[in-house]
Each structure stands twice: as structure tokens, then as C-alpha cells.
Amino acid sequence: MSSTFLRAAATSLAVLTPLALAACGDTGNGNQAAPGGAITVEAKxxxxxxxxxxADAGTLTFEVTNKGNRVTEFYLYAQGDRIMGEVENIAPGVTRKLITEVAEGGKYQAACKPGMQGNGIRTDFTVNGNAQKQVDANAKLAEATKSYQRYVNSQVDPLLAKTTEFVNAVKAGKVEDAKSLFPVARTYWERIEPVAESFGDLDPKIDAREADLEEGQQFTGFHRLEKDLWVTGLQADAPAIADALLADVNEIVTKAKTVELTPAQLANGAKELLDEVATGKITGEEDTFSHTDLWDFAANVDGSKAAVAALRPVVQERDATLASTVDEKFKAVEDLLGKHRKGDGFKLYTDLTQDEIKALAESIDALGEPISKVAEVVTK
Incomplete structure (x- = not known):
């Protein structure tokens, strides 16, 4: 597959989504927002x-416009870098909304991440007072969060089991067994990745790609072992890397079973999973050594659908047309993915034609647009 085409595919999808510390704060150049309204963010x-x-506690809306030359991200962090909300893959010239519920007053931090790397350009952000949580005020939203938590619990146990099998195969030097287990274990990981991303540095330790490593960052996790298995051969430290991966996954599993999610987080997570497809799977950059990207692609779609399904009763009640459109677009993506199944899994990414990749890109584009509206519907 030509790199020119892959870059073009990625660029066409950028509308979906999505370091020295510089000054970041109130502006004196006219970038003002009415009290209680959306907070505009100018990212360079x-x-x-x-x-x-x-802002006052409750549902916060940030409208982020990328006026720089690099793709960026925007985050709202609580203490300990716990992610309250994020919007990724904001291409130059694009405006994206982050809608997040912050019910507890206190000190937070807002951050832009040009190039989608590092700790970002940060500023302190204060939330005043306290607000009733949506799940306490709306029984359907409360059930939505419980429903999604059940889904997460259904995924983390097999994630741990299959990662354990994968790690044992690596440590035993059983390369072919490890190769076959690699995309299976990652399927469960990719379905719940927005939950995993809320736990600080565990996500990059488990899932960082070699091309995205920052200076001084060790290459660990799934993708380091992927390179060993498909490219270099197992290295002397592969057993230690495998043990660390299993320990990190164990920690994710424990935390994921108790994490408290908000309706806004579910809606944002559904969009984030599609952004994962847009920036990694559709370009072949995620599983660059094994080319098992379609397993990840399908898992991200599954996870996105599960989050929206949990919220569907509320979406149906408030915007039946949107609910129907989302159902239709999910089916279109799933039908297209079905054409690329092979045995119990999928074709390798390198077996796809440019037309097939383009069709997948267009289907995710068509799904991403209505999914981006779900957060606004469930938080209004």
C-alpha cells in the first residue's frame, strides 16, 4: 500500500476526530465566552x-479550534492526571466540541497536545461549587452507565485471560502461538480503550506505538512484543517485557471494574474509539509489524457500539432520528467489515486494496458524524 494513499486516507478522516510548557490562559484578544456558555479554546x-x-460545576462544553499546523488534542484533567474528558485528532482548521460532566468543584487542568504527544500545554482550570450528577437525576442515564459497566466487566476478564496466554507463549518461545494470540488479546483491549486511557500512564505502557515514543520513553507493551515476534525475533528482555505487560493489564482490569463513568464519558468514548480507527487502523500504522489492524478496527467499532447501545434509550427518547441514523451507520460498517473476515479473524491489512481501504474510511466517516452528536443529546 502506498504511503501517499495512506496519508491521504488519514487526512480525509481527520474531520472525524479527532515541548516546552507555554503560556495558556485567559486571552486579551477578544476570545471571550458568555458565563455558563461554551468555553472557546484556541489551540496552536x-x-x-x-x-x-x-466554570460552575455541571456539564461543561469546550469548543476547540486548531489554529496550528499539527493535529492536536484537548484534555480536561482532574488531580493525578485523571482524564475527565478528551477530544482527539483535531486537524488544523477544524473545530471540535468536548462535552463533559464535572459535578465536583475543585482544581483541574486543561491541556492542548500539539502533535498529540507529551504532557501538553497546560493551564489551571477551576470548577466552582457542586452539581447533581446526571445519573442521580435521571434513572435512564443511571441505567445506561450500569449497562456499560456490565459490558466493561464482560471484556476485562477475557482480556486478562488471553493476555496471560499470550505472555506465557512469549516466555516459552512459542512464536507461532504468540502470533495467533496477539490480535485476540488486543480485541478485548481495544473494545474498552477509552476506559483504560483514563488511568494515566498505564495506557502508553501497554499500547504505545514505536513511532509515537517520546525521547527517553521505553518501548514496552503489546507493540514491543509485536515487533519481536514479526520482525526482530524474541529479544533477551522479551520475558521481562511480557511480565510487565501482564502486570499492567492486571492493574487495568482491577481498576476498570470499579471506575465510575458518566453519560458524557460514554458518548465521548464511543467517538474516541472511532477516532482510534481513523488515526491508526485505517492507515495501517497501529499494528505496523503484524498487519492485524482489522482485528483492532472491528474491536473499536464493537466498543463504540456498546457505549451507544447503553445510551440508546435516552437517545431514542430525545432524538429518535439520530438513534435510527446511528443504527443504520453501524450496520453499514459491520457489513463492510464482514467482507474482510477470514476464518475466525480478518484479512491482513496488507491484503486490502486501496479501494477497499477507501470504502472502510468512508464508512467510518459516515458513522462518526452522527456519533459526534450523541454527547450533546444525552447531556442536554
Whole structure:
């Protein structure tokens, strides 16, 4: 597959989604927001300017415009870098919304991440007072979060089991067994990745790609072992890397079973999973050594669908047309993926034609647009 085409595919999908510390705060150049309204954010390659740096507790909306030259991300962090909300893959010239529920007052941090790397350009952000949580005020939203938590629990146990099998195969030097288990274990990981991403540095330790490593960052996790298995051969430290992977997955599993999710997080997570497809799977950059990207692609779609399914009663009640459109677009993506099944899994990414990749890209584009509206519907 030509790199030119892959870059073009990635660029066409950027509308879906999505370091020295520079100054980031209130602006004096007219970038103002009405109290209680959406908070505009101007993201550049060396600055991140918020219209205001405080808000009352409740549902917060950030409108982030990328005026830089690199793809960026925007995050709202609680203490300990716990992610309250994020919007990824904001291409130059694109505006994306982050809608997140923050019911507890206190000190937070907003961050832009030009190039989608590093700790970002940060500023302190204050949430005033406290607000009733949506799940306490709306029985259907409360059930939605419980439903999705049940889904997460159904995925983390097989994630741990299959990762254990994968690690044991690596440590035993059983290369072919490890290769066959690699995409299976990752399927369960990719279905719940937005939950996993909320736990600080565990996500990059488990899932960082070699091309995305920052200076001084060790290459660990699934993709390091993927390179060993498909490219270099198992290295002397492969057993230690495998043990660390299993320990990190164990920690994720324990935390994921108790994490408290908000309706906004479910809706944002559904979109984030599609963004994962847009920036990694559809370009072949995620599983660059094994070319098992379609397993990840399908898992991200599964996870996105599960999050939306949990919220569907509320979406159906408030916007039946949107609910029907989302159902239709999910089916279109699933039907297209079905054409690329092979045995119990999928074709290798390198076996796809450019037309097939383009069709997948267009189907995710068509699904991403209505999914991006779900957060606004469930938080209004």
C-alpha cells in the first residue's frame, strides 16, 4: 500500500476526530465566552488559549479550534492526571466540541497536545461549587452507565485471560502461538480503550506505538512484543517485557471494574474509539509489524457500539432520528467489515486494496458524524 494513499486516507478522516510548557490562559484578544456558555479554546502549535479558566460545576462544553499546523488534542484533567474528558485528532482548521460532566468543584487542568504527544500545554482550570450528577437525576442515564459497566466487566476478564496466554507463549518461545494470540488479546483491549486511557500512564505502557515514543520513553507493551515476534525475533528482555505487560493489564482490569463513568464519558468514548480507527487502523500504522489492524478496527467499532447501545434509550427518547441514523451507520460498517473476515479473524491489512481501504474510511466517516452528536443529546 502506498504511503501517499495512506496519508491521504488519514487526512480525509481527520474531520472525524479527532515541548516546552507555554503560556495558556485567559486571552486579551477578544476570545471571550458568555458565563455558563461554551468555553472557546484556541489551540496552536505553541499555545493553548481558553476564553475563561473557570466554570460552575455541571456539564461543561469546550469548543476547540486548531489554529496550528499539527493535529492536536484537548484534555480536561482532574488531580493525578485523571482524564475527565478528551477530544482527539483535531486537524488544523477544524473545530471540535468536548462535552463533559464535572459535578465536583475543585482544581483541574486543561491541556492542548500539539502533535498529540507529551504532557501538553497546560493551564489551571477551576470548577466552582457542586452539581447533581446526571445519573442521580435521571434513572435512564443511571441505567445506561450500569449497562456499560456490565459490558466493561464482560471484556476485562477475557482480556486478562488471553493476555496471560499470550505472555506465557512469549516466555516459552512459542512464536507461532504468540502470533495467533496477539490480535485476540488486543480485541478485548481495544473494545474498552477509552476506559483504560483514563488511568494515566498505564495506557502508553501497554499500547504505545514505536513511532509515537517520546525521547527517553521505553518501548514496552503489546507493540514491543509485536515487533519481536514479526520482525526482530524474541529479544533477551522479551520475558521481562511480557511480565510487565501482564502486570499492567492486571492493574487495568482491577481498576476498570470499579471506575465510575458518566453519560458524557460514554458518548465521548464511543467517538474516541472511532477516532482510534481513523488515526491508526485505517492507515495501517497501529499494528505496523503484524498487519492485524482489522482485528483492532472491528474491536473499536464493537466498543463504540456498546457505549451507544447503553445510551440508546435516552437517545431514542430525545432524538429518535439520530438513534435510527446511528443504527443504520453501524450496520453499514459491520457489513463492510464482514467482507474482510477470514476464518475466525480478518484479512491482513496488507491484503486490502486501496479501494477497499477507501470504502472502510468512508464508512467510518459516515458513522462518526452522527456519533459526534450523541454527547450533546444525552447531556442536554
Amino acid at each position: 502549535d505553541d499555545a493553548c488559549t481558553l476564553a475563561r479558566t473557570s
